Amino acid sequence: MELLLNATSPYARVCRICAIERGLAGRLRLRWVDPWADDSALLAVNPAGRVPALITDDGQGLAEALLIALHFNAHGTGPDLFPADDGSALARAGIGIGLMDAAFATVIARKHQGSESDRGLLGARRHRAIRRCLERLAVDTGEAGDKIDIGTLTVAVALDYLAFRLPEYPLADLQPNLGRWRARIAERPSFQETAFS
Ligand SMILES: N[C@@H](CCC(=O)N[C@@H](CS)C(=O)NCC(=O)O)C(=O)O
Known part of the structure; x- marks a missing residue:
């Protein structure tokens, strides 16, 4: 492949x-x-x-x-990333992708239109989406614990991307529990081997 x-x-x-x-x-x-x-x-x-x-x-x-x-x-083999009996994995993946989309679109808009893109209607909407996703995930990831599935992996990558590209969202200050959760999952070899660069 x-x-x-x-x-x-x-x-x-x-x-x-x-x-x-x-x-x-x-x-x-x-x-x-x-x-x-x-x-x-x-x-x-x-x-x-x-x-x-x-x-x-x-x-x-x-x-x-x-x-x-x-x-x-x-x-492959290993943890079932799309567990049929756990709808929360898909639900969490949806929020993770939503966060990723809002963060990525913010980065691309800044790159092509400058930082004033943040202040337009769409930019402000994206920032509201980022904040809402973080608030929801702060509650939700407590329930996720140490599960490894498409939901937790997607959310952890979205949070890593936020730290990489939009450091004005300091997770450790904004949502300390979520920050600790992200730090734990980021210790996995799969995260270490694929770090953003
Ligand atoms: N919904 C797509 C999003 C993929 C995406 O937006 N990729 C970006 C890079 S992070 C890209 O290739 N952008 C180029 C473009 O939009 O023309 C997915 O889940 O794979």
Whole structure:
């Protein structure tokens, strides 16, 4: 299998972490691409031009982080990342992706339109979404404990991305319990091996 990715994509990192947790790292080739450069190899797999994108062992192209994670879950071994009997995993993943989307869109808007993008209608809306997600997760992750599933992994990557790109949200001050939870999960080899750079 080949995963097309870049080093700063939180979505791609979720996929890498899922592959490692499912014991698939040795079967996964990483192909580093620049999604912003209309890389032809990437466009052949994902015409939307976004990473992550996966070419499966039987040559199927897959886009979208959670669908790729589902594929890894079906093929590897290890913790079941999509436990059918635990709806909270999917619910948590949805909030994690929501946080990731709001944070990523904030970063991209700043890059292309400057920091005033934060003050426009859409920018302010994104910041409200970030704050609401953090508040919800502060309650919710207490219940998650040390579970390893698509929900906890996605949330932890979203929080890491926030620390990486938007340090004006200091988790340790804003939501100390959530900060401690993130620090614990970030000790896993799957997180250490895929740190943002
Ligand atoms: N919903 C997608 C989001 C993927 C995404 O936005 N990837 C970014 C990098 S973090 C990208 O490739 N952006 C390039 C673009 O939007 O043209 C997923 O879950 O995989």
